[in-house]
Amino acid sequence: MKLIRTVLIVAGIAALAGCSTRGYCTKVQAYDNAPSIPPITAVAGLSLPTPNTALKVPEARGEPVTFAFVVPDPKHPGRTKIQCLDEPPPIPAPSDSTK
Numbered sequence: 370m371k372l373i374r375t376v377l378i379v380a381g382i383a384a385l386a387g388c389s390t391r392g393y394c395t396k397v398q399a400y401d402n403a404p405s406i407p408p409i410t411a412v413a414g415l416s417l418p419t420p421n422t423a424l425k426v427p428e429a430r431g432e433p434v435t436f437a438f439v440v441p442d443p444k445h446p447g448r449t450k451i452q453c454l455d456e457p458p459p460i461p462a463p464s465d466s467t468k
Contacts, residue, residue, distance in 0.1 A: 432457065
């Protein structure tokens, strides 16, 4: 009986945790307000190599940016849902022509 109750409690906690999995990408993150550091400069007598453009860090924006965006909810027409940037987009259902 104790085992069943423990399993039900764990299942309930897991279900509640699953409901809040998208909240992290809409909140302010700890690193959002981190200060920028000045660019590296060479000391006298040395020169810095020219970095590859693929390694350039873009300038910081002034406005806060969340890591989520609002998309239409396909399960509920007329409603929207939040999709995090690290969440893959849904795979569309195959059409009849691909069968």
